[in-house]
Amino acid sequence: MATVELRNVRKRFGAHEVIHGVDLRIEDREFVAFVGPSGSGKSTLLRMIAGLESVSEGEVLIDGAAVQDVAPARRGLAMVFQSYALYPHMTVAENMSFALRLAGVPAEERNRKVLAAARTLGMELLLERKPRELSGGQLQRVALGRAMVRQPKAFLLDEPLSNLDASLQAQMRLELVRLHRELDTTMIYVTHDQVEAMTMANRIVVLNDGRVEQLGTPLELYQHPASIFVAGFIGAPRMNFLEVEVTSETDECLALAYSQGAVWKVRAPREPIDGGGRIKLGIRPEHVALDENGELRGEIDAVEHLGPRAYLHARLADGTPLVVQTGGDTGVREGDRLAFRLRTDAAHLFDGDGRALRRQ
């Protein structure tokens, strides 16, 4: 169990900086997900916490102690690699007990710990096999087992499920959450899949281009995204964005004009937008409804049927795409010309820099 803290952490490869001053704090026993597109630095950050990458500037603290100069093995952390990184020439049992063997733990105790971990993961029968005889899901368990046996202060998981097929992924997600509850240990989980992050984590760190975009619970991120990036990244299908112009502004209300003559009145943000101008309005597909009298008109390009729901991919008159959620039994077809209405109370506003304008 441990808290992990990063203070103004930067990483440079040569002259090229890839992590620009990251500050965050992970509480003891939390399940935190680092999420972001490829190249956002999430794996690099994880590896810096593990000690596999050096820290160019800043501090990494575990339980309050600075560890950025400490060797990986002595930080008390365990890592599960994306490719599992199991030792091919050793059996499952030997893989799991390797760290203990290096530490000089006597054989009897080693076996006990390995067996206990194997039981938790339901893989006692695999102990004498070699990695090449195992399936993806089994390899995953061995990688987890290897980490568990060390009883680390925190688990670091680098996209552990990305090599599994979809149904196995869903199953393993639940198992990992259950494992987290059972082991009651801090887990830091890196993934590019925001669905994974949303379903598994207590809190999520959204990373983009080496910077923290937002840190919060899944619901916070979903309902109150701090930037266009987070708004567009979290939630599938993606939030719709429309460029609107501020036509009038009072202390309480903003009037926004969109092409096609649509005008919306929304609650004014906490900070005044000086002098009007163009801002972005974000609205999620579930907050757009079909309405004959709706202010937006468009033609349906495609319909995605998902059983309980359907997503209508429409194109507005000015070419802007709009995704609308509707019931699974919809009769809408491609080519239909329809009108839509926005729920203005659910609209998100973003300024010219992409930052969210917080509403009162």
Add this chain to the structure above:
Amino acid sequence: MRPKWQARAALAMVGWLAALAMFFPILWMVLTSFKTEIAAVATPPVVFFKPTLENYRAVLERADYLAFARNSVAVSLGSTLLALALAIPAAYSMAFFPSRRTKDILLWMLSTKMLPAVGVLVPIYLLWRSLGLLDTIAGLIVMDSISVLPLVVWMLFSFFREVPPEILEASRMDGASQREEMTHILLPLCTPGIAATALLSMILCWNEAFWSLNLTTVRAATLTVFTASFSSPEGLFWAKLSAASTLAIAPILIFGWMSQRQLVRGLSFGAVK
């Protein structure tokens, strides 16, 4: 569209003919080693004969032949071990901790093989003479390891690079020191590659002629020197010489056949896989 059977038969015939033509000299020598001396030098060449083992017996009874063989083994083994001892850490550091200069270092090592041995024959000879290394196993081992070192480094480098670095990172997370990383994980994983490298090194050292001929005379002479000493045609000894030569080349022939696929990597300095 499978070629007609006539084409395939013709292909097979040409193939076999070419292969036998290439192998014929070796085959002929091996056959000769089982002939009597008279049969060996008979003209027209004798194809059917009664085989005898007397040549092999005579060769193996010669104490000096065994001494030469022992020297060849000692030099090949010693040079290979020395080269491996130097090359394994070097290849490890270049494969897993590459820097901007790594590629240059590798190319530079390659370039040391371009130095023609004959260009430094004189200083090496004189140096060895003053160091008392002439006609010693140790002296030859030093030279052979230097000749073979660039190749060994290259081969090991290319094999090490095939190990996913995450496996070594995992061992580091598990608490392995650098030495433990190498002994518990890297070397066991790369054993086939290291074996192939060692085999290539042994083959090259066993067949090495230039330094063996120039730096040894009696005590440390290898089989290369022994066979070379029969350069004047003494026909009456030809069958025995064939036997001695067959014995001399047999192990390397087998080594070479066993590892030819892996050798390509080392022989081409890792440029072709």
Add this chain to the structure above:
Amino acid sequence: MTGTKPARQKRSFRTVPLLAPSIFVLFLWMVVPLAMTLWFSAENYNLLSPGKNSFAGLGNYRDLLTSRALWIAMGNTLFLVGAVLVITLVFGTLLSVLLDSEFPGRGICRLLVVAPFFVMPTVSALIWKNMFMNPVFGVFAWITRSLGIGTIDFFSSMPLLAIVVIVAWEWTPFAVLILLPALQSLNREQKEAARLDGAGPIALFYHIELPHLRRPMAVVAMIEVIFFLSLFAEIYVTTGGGPGLASTNLAFLIFRDALLGWDVGRASAGGVFAIILANIVALFLMRVVGRGLEDMR
């Protein structure tokens, strides 16, 4: 909050002791003998008259460059290298193409073809010298006599060609060793697509297989040239450089001067010459062919 030590420093501390011994050894090998050769080449130094060394400046070089022997040896060297290179590449390619096609026993044939490369060069030379080319009881002699041509003493009448034959026999398998796997790695589908496009076996070879072999052939050429420039054992065992200088190459000439004539100064000058030659050839090759080896990850 303060900056930490850049980890690159830590990294290089760990790797320097690993790399250093190898680099040190090879560096010594390059520098020390090289320096000594240069030094000796500027001295009048003969082991038969020790202690009578004197500074010769460029005297040895003058003697060397004006001697007939050097230029004959140079010519022989270049001829040797060129001829064997061409033969090994041509026959190596042909044999590789042959062994790439499927016929029963192809695996054994491959072993047979590859074998000569693993034979000691001294033994190879002996086989050819005594069994084939010997004018009295060699196989070739028997053949020519049966054909009524009489005996040819190869080593007297065409010594350099005889050496070419021996070395080509030894090294064609090397070309096969490198070219055959390269050929086999050629995507089968590419060949099938070409066949569907109407390519016969010769067109297939010329347009598909040959271009694919360009890079491995370059590698073969590079390596062979490096080794052929200092061919020694075969000459030592068969002709001893003769008759006269007919089969003396640069390497043998230097050897002769050094260990038979004991003229250290002259041999060192020859050595410098050989090194310069090797470097020129290597540079030339690298330029013409260099892309093959430069393609390093």
